[in-house]
Amino acid sequence: MGLTCRIHRNYFKDTFGLTNQSWLRGGVIKAKKRRLGRAQKIIGDYCLLAGSPADANAHYTTAIDLARLTGDVFWHAGALEGSVCALVVDRMGQSDPVLEDEVKYRYYTIIQLYRRATLQDNAQRVSPVSFELEAALKLARYLCRREVAKEVSDLLMGAADGAKALLDASDRLILYIEIARLFGSLGYKRKAAFFSRQVAQLYLQQDNAYAAMSAMQVLTMTTNAYHVQSRKTSKPDHASLKELGASNSNADSGKAHPQSVVSLFESQWSTLQMVVLREILMSSIRAADPLTSWSAAARLVRSFYPLITPAGQSGLASSLSNSADRLPWGTRCADPCLPFIRLHSLPFHPSQRDIVKRNPHKKEWWIGAGPSGPFIYTPFTKGGTSGTSKQEINWIVGEPVQVMIELANPCSFDLVVESIYLSVHSGNFDAFPVTVNLPPNTSKLVLLSGIPTKVGRVSIPGCIVHSFGVITEHLFKEVDSLLLGAAQGLVLSDPFRCCGSSKFKSVNFPTISIVPPLPLLVANVVGGDGSILLYEGEIRDVLITLTNAGTVPVEEANIALSGKNQDSVISIAHSTWKSALPIKPGGEVTFKVTLRAWHLSLADLEADGSRSPANPRRIAREGINPFLNIHYAGPSAAKGNGEVSLPPGRRLAVPLNICAVQGMRLVRARLLSMEIPARFSEAHLRPVSGKDNISDESNMLHNDISLLKIDPYKGSWDLRLLELELFNPTDVVFDVDVSVHLDGTIVPEDNTADVACHKTRIDRDYSARVLIPLEYFKLPVLDASFFVKENGSDEQLGSKVATIAEKNAKAELNASISNLISKIKVRWNSGRNSSGELNIKDAIQAALQASILDILLPDPLTFSFRLAKDAKPANDSNHSTVENVGPSAGENVLRCKDPISAHKMTHMEVQIRNNTKEIIQMNLSISCKDVAGENCFEENSATVLWAGVLNDIQLEVPPLQEVIHPFSVYFLVPGDYSLQSSSVIIDATDVLRARAKAESPDEPILCRGSPFHIHVVGTE
CATH class of the missing domain: 2.60.40.10 (Immunoglobulins)
Structure with a gap:
């Protein structure tokens, strides 16, 4: 150290030519100037305190020059800070951007000087760190507004980092309080809450109840920012927001948090919210505040139970119980817990x-006050009603x-x-x-x-x-x-x-x-409130009891019917219940209602058919029963001004749970296919075909037996049989009587010639089949003249006429079926002395319509293939029916009985039959496809060779005649192939267009036959 000093002195001596005395004399002068600068700074402080910013600024300027000259950094920063204060005081009340920039520049210089003083004067007794932090806070306090929030936030965060150098906990406490206050003034709730938590942590480091109470109060102020506030402090204007300076701010870092319950459960806040509530819980326990600790524990367990382990949940439950033990009984808390x-x-x-x-x-x-729907208490109301919600x-x-x-x-x-x-x-x-x-x-x-x-x-x-x-x-x-x-x-x-x-x-x-209090009627059905089991057509009397269970008498009442099947209620004993009015509290009246079971609909039959035949439906279906709507009211009340007040009335709906059971069940009805000769006696045929005027008995095949002609399309030309399968699932015996009306007359039941319509007895759990011979009737859609007469009158109407003809055809078809069904009556009577008529209309109509397309409506053209070598059709007559006209044809598959050898010429023929009474001109085409669906006749990739004409074959087929077109094929590859023929009818008539349901007169009529499968084997 001594050598260094000597070298240093020699350096100054050689450089400036000074002796040791002169060097020492310069240090004394420098020290005097430093003392003078510091004195000028102190004088400036007194002048500023005395209210003379101009004089203070002059002294501060002198102190700044002397401190800069002598290198007194710490006092230089102090004098510069004093000059800034004098400048601001001198221009108080003026908002000058130049002044603000000057203040910011000087204060940043002051902060840098304090920082340098910290590095150079580290051994001084007073550390300049506190002065640096105070300068930063002063500048932040001066600039604290939203326009420069970023700059203020940087200053405050820098001051927060400098807090680590403060040794005294009280200094850090004051610093964090000021930082939290300034962040709150800026509207930065989260940052204000963070530093408030730092304040609470410093309070909790002190081991006394007052410090814990202060920590609890500070943490309570942060609950709004973390959205874990108590319900009693959830209003926006409370003291904590004012203390943090955020009473006029609703955002935190540009984000708005809705004041709702959902915000309590934000997933990104979960851990932090739990920490805050846990700190409040711990501080309230140390502060001996059981209500606050109970509230914090309740919010923890209610809001964050998914994030708390079972052991932690049990601990919170214990904390709740312990806090409640220290509270008086009946204490109320604004924050709910479980459940x-x-x-x-x-x-x-x-x-x-x-x-x-x-x-x-x-x-x-009571008129118009009943329900608008089919249910007892319908949720639907009329569209015109208003005023009630x-x-x-x-x-x-x-x-x-x-x-x-x-x-x-x-x-x-x-x-x-x-x-x-x-x-x-x-x-x-x-x-x-x-x-x-x-x-x-x-x-x-x-x-x-x-x-x-x-x-x-x-x-x-x-x-x-x-x-x-x-x-x-x-x-x-x-x-x-x-x-x-x-x-x-x-x-x-x-x-x-x-x-x-x-x-x-x-x-x-x-x-x-x-x-106000109203009367209350309770209805009971004598014998039980269950379903009233009635067979179709059965009549029974039912007793209904009305009891007034209210505290007000019933003075007026009205009974009306509503719901479905109201005609099943034959009579109501109105006089009985009217004579009992008024009905006092506890009084009752019994009256009679006469019921008759209705005929079951198709929906009811389907519901019954879905159950086991041995266990018929015994429960009344909802929505099909009638109701007794009983409107009643009590006495009127008098107001003080002499007016009469009418209290509201009531409506009681009494359901008449009628379980209408079908005594005899129609299992099915079908039109029998006449594939074998049917034998009937002359007595069977005479009433059925009486209008055909069969009077020549010599033309009969036998005196008592006749064989009917067989229709190749599954039906007889002169007679059809309708089979009704009946089943009796009840516990009584039914006698069935089938009668057929012919030409407006009824065949007498005692006529011995009507043996086909005699009575049939069906015991319980037994079924029977009844065959009904029907007279021959020709449906209009089978006769070509039916279409001609609709279109021939005016051919210029085009497709419109065709559409009208099709509608007329359907209408006439339905009329014919309805006419036939109306001639058949199936009546029954049972051991209950009740009788009825079986509803068979829908079943017979379904049976007839299901057979129309299969039996009565053949396609215009029928196609079939056969091998020419033996001239034997490849398919029998029973399977020669082709598919309907349209793209869905080809589902029924025909096959060649014997396989065909490959690499051999096979001669085949396609047979086209005209099933109409008109000449049909057409373009015939024949295609061949392999199992992959590829066309085998294509020129580029043909696997089948042919001889003859296969496309655009012009043919003319006479009415009800057949034409044959020969051709030959040569299979190159063994496998499975399918031949299919199709034709486009040229100049189709209105009959064909009506049969094909063409939408326009220019639409082509296409007929396609069923695929004809051929199995080709290789040659040895």
């Missing part, structure tokens, strides 16, 4: 739903009501709810509490009840729950928002779904009005 509660439904009694307003100017006030419900004073809610406990501990009841703030409803035990991870439906006490409106926002020793209010809307957030992916978990509850649509609590 989660949602509104499930309102299971109202029908009497509470059907309340009818009475019109004082309308005597028959589906969400409006009336409750009656003194009559208990119920509300069904669903509770969920998604945690791993048993939850005991000491009491839960509906929350009503209107004061006109008495709620009844219940106790509920919820095992871990379970949900339960609970019915909460109560009694309305006063007339007026009632609002039920949620439930009051007493659990873990504290009373809280659970709101339905909060859980609805939670479930909506779960559906949108904003919530950690759905508490009801994780407890095994099914997905449920949220229910809005309706508007409820409480009306």
